[in-house]
Amino acid sequence: MRRTLGLAALAATLACGGASAQQVNVKIGVLSDMSSLYADIGGPGSVAAAKLAIADFTKDNPNVKVELISGDHQNKPDIGSQIANQWFDVDKVDLIIDTPNSGVALAVSQVASQKNKIFIVSGAAASDLTGPKCNANTIHWTYDTWMLANGTGTAIVKTGGDSWFFLTADYAFGHALERDTMAAVEKAGGKVLGKVRHPLNTNDFSSFLLQAQSSKAKVIGLANAGGDTINSIKQAAEFGIVKGGQSLAGLLVFASDVAALGLPTAQGLVLTETWYWDMNDANRAWTKRWQQERSGKWPTMIHAGVYSGITHYLKAAVALKGNVSDGKAVVAQMKSMPTDDPLFGKGTIRPDGRKVHPAYLLEVKKPEESKHPGDFYKIRATIPEDQAFRPLKEGNCPLVSG
Amino acid sequence: MFEIFGIPSTALFGQLLIGLINGSFYALLSLGLAVIFGMLNIINFSHGAQYMMGAFAAYLLLQHTGLGYWPALIIAPIIVGITGIIVERLFLQKLYKLDHLYGLLLTFGLALIFEGVARNYFGSAGLPYTVPDSLRGGQNLGFMFLPNYRAWVIAASLGVCLGTWFVIERTRLGVYVRAATENPALVRAFGINVPRMITLTYGFGVALAAFAGVMAAPIYNVSPQMGAELIIVVFAVVVIGGMGSILGAIVTGFGLGVIEGLTKVFFPEASNTVIFVIMAIVLLVRPAGLFGRRA
């Protein structure tokens, strides 16, 4: 935790009781996985994105002063919870953002609610964060499991992939992905021909892939994440699954995974994301700036979400004239203002804390089609924001009347 | 097409074959561990990290020198084997007088260091490495499609395993090494440089791990944690086979691969616990392991 002069300045300014008109001082903490599994999709890249958001906003609003700290939750809910507690209580942090890893995010969400501060989740996927576990201090940005399942499932069925076989990681997240995608597929008129569950962190998928192959399903849905997904895809290439006419649907795949696989292996993979660096000029320009701190890497939608979330928070802080101590009030303010930033464009935050924006069905390009480094995807379809996320009424969120 | 317990025979044979392939990796890795423990009484917890280093060495060789899979199969184990020798000289030699468990703790610490450094420089998602062109494609065996690469894996591991077993059990060099473990002072009195033999044996065991790593690179994700995930299973294999027994490690490795494969068919959710259950049972019934020589 970097203690800078900013802390003293912050105390002094608070003591003045806002005498200087509209002077806004806030402290933001990026809590992410800096050292293990999710360090590439979140991690230091999120910190870089945060710095860009703060630099851009304070350039146009010189009366706003933002102090930024970061911490590593090491994918452990204990540590994440401990850091969140300490940051809110001792270090006077106003906003915590990012946290890939749903377990940690759920824990931090609780802490934020207890201390009446604010938590913006960009990294984690659990759709429960805007469902039964929602609260008035948490906003879920970027993506969630429902959007992944529905986006990929529905869109693929519509483009002809109407028979499915699932390869599911045997734990809660995998089951949830499988359940949501199955529902989406069947609703769109497709059939599920079978499924097989594999243990988490399996090295060898050959037996499961054999079963998927013999099912003759048009689409093999990979309801897993991280190393499991990469291994499944790598070995599917080995067994000639894609060459044999079946296609792979990755239910949780990031650009960094595609980079790890390489295009020859990953080509043809279909997935859903809400942001891609090469989609338009604004994204490309931003990526160039981001890469000054993270050279050689590609930003993921999580990093973009951090940028977008901080920008919107700062807007709300300004609107509230710097009174950010009541987390619920700030979140309510954020929900009342429509969002607009160079990366995600226009969007809104729903009463259940869900930020909505369009999602994109992407396909990994063939090596011949890739014209420059990082040119991973072509856009197969756009899912408009009113269809991309779970309908408000279906979430069982206590904040939504019903 | 007949059915066994509700699974069509073709699927069963396919899974058996796949089990053998996995067993090859278990056998190779547990061979290295068994060599190191059997010969040197060191529990090499960094074996998984050294396996990972072999895969990374193959990747780096490709990136920076353009050397592909076939040269990497020889060069990577040598490079990693040399790091093993350095480790032995610098650290392990100081621990021989003490309880085995210190060796375990030291190599455990080294494993953390190797994994942490790899993660810092390469990230955790993984690195791309593909099957060499000469081994692409596969054969349609009727009951399954067997990728050529996997057939190669079985052949290569069998070859290396049997070769190692032969050297250790049937050649004079092997006799010296085995004698040196039992009574180093006496063997030294015969004029044999025991410390150097120990160092080279450790290096060889490490090189075996790296060799397995290179073989794994085209089909498994090349990531810093690839070894950590595998090491505990491999320990179970070695314990079941008998910690000092080379033949035990080889047979158990292949055997457990097959059993795991069968479990994946009949009861997939249990496929990662079955090895531990077997280990617990074996340890209770035959504490020295199935082929072990001392308790």
Add this chain to the structure above:
Amino acid sequence: MERVVDPLTEKPSALRTQSETIGFVIMVAALVIAPFVTYPLFLMQAMCFALFACAFNLLIGYVGLLSFGHALYFGWASYLSAYSAKAWGFSPELAILTGTATAAVCGVVAGSLAIRRQGIYFAMITLALAQMMFFFALQAKFTGGEDGIQAVPRGHLFGIVDLRNEMAMYAVVLIIFLAGFMFIYRIIHSPFGEVLKAIRENETRAISLGYKTDRYKLVAFVLSATLAGVAGATKAIVLQLASLTDVNWPMSGEVVLMTLVGGLGTIFGPVVGAFIILVMQFKLAPIGEWVLVIQGAIFVACVLLFRRGIIGELANRLGIRL
């Protein structure tokens, strides 16, 4: 058989207990003052881990058995404590008791399997059993899998004391920690403890003297597991969550590290070690990329150079026992 722990300088018994008593007084004073100076939640977590390390140290330091799967007891106690508090509405003291009982049962089962072997085989069995229970925790519904059990209520102790008050919670944790610590102390300095040390030094001789060493080892094992369970169950209430991290093998490795750093076979070593490792985890959080490497480096350094650990070295220099 080689021993893991080096012998410390022996002094007449009066001086021995004197240094330990002084150490104890210092520790209690420090822990009583600390919450007014440092963040209490961190201290509470540190005390839970300190108790965990002390329980682990009972086995390795005084019986000479290295358990590489101690996370089993810590983690499952944590799960049951969390679950009983949240889903069954147990008050905190009942929840902690439930967790502890779970750990004791696991200890009996695991112990009777593992005790039959020594040394490295013992360590491997404990590791294997812990891995099995990890996979079970991963798949069982009630553990919440990757998410863990969240939002565990602090509750009211005995129905009266509201534990959401940080100071009240702190007092409870302090009492539990000190009770556990003193219990371990009593075990070590009892006739039972002397037999354990005899087994550590030379088991064959102990057997020839007529002691049923297996029984003694099993009892020590179960005690160690139960106390680890107390630590885990308390931690679940303090941090209000239980997760897979608690049962995974890196957690087993961490408790080994804590005890190693502090000093195997010393009374205060594990406590100091636990605090140091936890402080390190938090101070290093901003440069998180290097945590793994630093932990590994500390392991290596301790094994090569500081085998006695911090407290062990201190005790050796001063010629006292700690």
